[in-house]
Amino acid sequence: MGGIAAAPRGQGDRMDAGALRRTVADLIAPGKGILAADESSGTIKRRFDSIGVESTEENRRAYRTLLLTAPGAGDSICGVILFEETLGQCDDAGVPLPEVAASRGIVPGVKVDKGTVPLAGAPGDLITEGLDGLAGRLEGYKAQGARFAKWREVYNVGDALPGALAVSANAEVLARYARVCQEAGVVPIVEPEVLMDGGHSIERCAEVTEAVLHAVFAALDRHGVLLEGIVLKPNMVLPGSEHEKAAPERVAEATLTVFRRAVPAAVPTINFLSGGQSAVESTENLHAINAASGPKPWALSFSYGRGLQAPALAAWGGRAENAAAAQAAFLERARLNGLARDGRYEGEPATPAAG
Numbered sequence: 001m002g003g004i005a006a007a008p009r010g011q012g013d014r015m016d017a018g019a020l021r022r023t024v025a026d027l028i029a030p031g032k033g034i035l036a037a038d039e040s041s042g043t044i045k046r047r048f049d050s051i052g053v054e055s056t057e058e059n060r061r062a063y064r065t066l067l068l069t070a071p072g073a074g075d076s077i078c079g080v081i082l083f084e085e086t087l088g089q090c091d092d093a094g095v096p097l098p099e100v101a102a103s104r105g106i107v108p109g110v111k112v113d114k115g116t117v118p119l120a121g122a123p124g125d126l127i128t129e130g131l132d133g134l135a136g137r138l139e140g141y142k143a144q145g146a147r148f149a150k151w152r153e154v155y156n157v158g159d160a161l162p163g164a165l166a167v168s169a170n171a172e173v174l175a176r177y178a179r180v181c182q183e184a185g186v187v188p189i190v191e192p193e194v195l196m197d198g199g200h201s202i203e204r205c206a207e208v209t210e211a212v213l214h215a216v217f218a219a220l221d222r223h224g225v226l227l228e229g230i231v232l233k234p235n236m237v238l239p240g241s242e243h244e245k246a247a248p249e250r251v252a253e254a255t256l257t258v259f260r261r262a263v264p265a266a267v268p269t270i271n272f273l274s275g276g277q278s279a280v281e282s283t284e285n286l287h288a289i290n291a292a293s294g295p296k297p298w299a300l301s302f303s304y305g306r307g308l309q310a311p312a313l314a315a316w317g318g319r320a321e322n323a324a325a326a327q328a329a330f331l332e333r334a335r336l337n338g339l340a341r342d343g344r345y346e347g348e349p350a351t352p353a354a355g
Contacts, residue, residue: 014183020229023147023187026107027231028269031338032078033302034189034231036273037064037309038111038150039083047309053318061089063316067309068097070327074105076338079148081109081189081303087144098145109148109189110141112177116154125166128153131176138184148187148231151177155194157208157240167215175219182229189271189303191233192216196276199242206237206254213262227266233303234259236272236285245281248288255289256296265297272300274307279333280348282307283340290343301341308333 027034039047045055053059064086067073080101087110091100098108114130128151138149153170155162162170174190181188194209213234220227237254239246246254259270272289274282282304290300302308311333316326332349339345 015226016185017226017229019185020182020187020226023107024229024231024268027079027148027187027271028299028301029078031342032076033304033334033337033341034079034081034109034271035067035077035106035308035334036081036150036303036305037067037083037086038081039305040111040115041085044083047313048318051313051317057085057089059318060085062320063313064089065091065097065100066316066323066326067312067330068100068104068106070331072331073334076331076334077106079107079109079303081111081148081150082146083111084141087141087146096145102145107147108145109150109187110144110146111152112137112141112149112181113151119166119169122163122165122169124156124158124161125163126154126156127166127169128173131173131180134177134180135184138181138186142184142186146186148189149177149181150189150191150233152191152193152233155192155208155212157194157198157200157204162208162212167211168219171212171215171219174216175223175225178220178225178230179223182226187229187231188225189231189233190216190220191273192235193273193275194235196235196238196241198240200240201243202237202239202246202250202254205235205239206258209235209237210258210262213258217262217264227264228268230267231303232263232267232270232298233273234270235275236277236289238276238285241276248284249292251285252288252292255285256292256294259298260295263298267298269299269301271303274302274304277307279307279310283333283336283345283348286337287340287343287345290341299341302337304337308337 116126119125119127178188312330
């Protein structure tokens with residue numbers, strides 16, 4: 001009786017495993033992590049609304065230029081995820097922003113998903129769109145300087161959420177995206193985010209996160225995705241936002257327990273997202289994870305948006321004369337997270353830049 005043919009494990013003629021590994025190597029430098037500056041139009045508008053700034057194309061360009069041109073940003077940042085719009089923008093001297101990043105030793109990447117919609121047949125669950133035409137878009141993004149991509153799937157948490165359909169369907173989409181990226185020579189950031197919204201316990205988050213990760217890696221295996229050529233960007237295991245907070249040591253224990261069970265050692269780096277945490281909380285929790293004892297076969301780093309940008313955004317306020325103060329706030333948070341990435345964070349300095 002014939003068996004089921006397995007997908008090639010990244011060995012086919014259509015995948016350059018060496019190029020993928022080289023990009024990953026550039027994204028796991030000690031003391032460094034990834035800046036997520038890929039907020040969608042709606043998200044960046046909400047961020048700008050919070051400081052009373054209109055979300056125009058020029059204001060978005062000015063703000064993201066400020067981050068990428070911060071002196072010494074490459075000391076703690078090794079990669080940046082850009083929104084599609086930003087790939088085509090230039091700094092004040094007319095240099096394309098991906099080139100600005102690369103000149104500072106920061107690998108440019110791009111968000112490629114098109115956002116979430118309700119998952120049919122699964123009330124309360126979501127699925128992410130954007131697979132149609134992805135291969136062609138990736139070629140354009142590569143020509144603009146992008147070397148990696150990012151795709152996010154999200155999971156609501158409740159007594160019956162996410163449902164089995166959502167867990168399997170979202171995993172399948174992530175795997176299809178990852179395979180398309182690798183065949184295009186682009187490293188995929190695989191981002192399954194179990195959301196903090198709600199009053200669920202840290203134990204419930206752990207249960208859902210483990211189920212999601214098992215499904216994701218089973219799907220990646222089916223699609224023949226080269227695990228050494230991906231970046232995993234997951235949530236930490238945390239209680240819901242309406243639940244009592246957990247101490248960093250408890251977060252570390254719960255997170256590492258789940259990831260040791262569900263993430264293969266072949267994955268080179270886990271770059272946690274900061275969603276739902278304050279800037280300080282995300283640093284403290286990352287440090288606790290790295291400082292914890294026990295086996296950790298992956299680099300354990302960060303890919304933070306709000307966790308890196310919140311103090312800088314507040315300091316900037318949309319005013320050009322505040323650019324230096326905003327850059328100082330951004331660089332300080334990047335430095336502190338670089339220390340946490342190596343388990344060397346010793347607490348917040350008593351400065352406004354600490355956020």
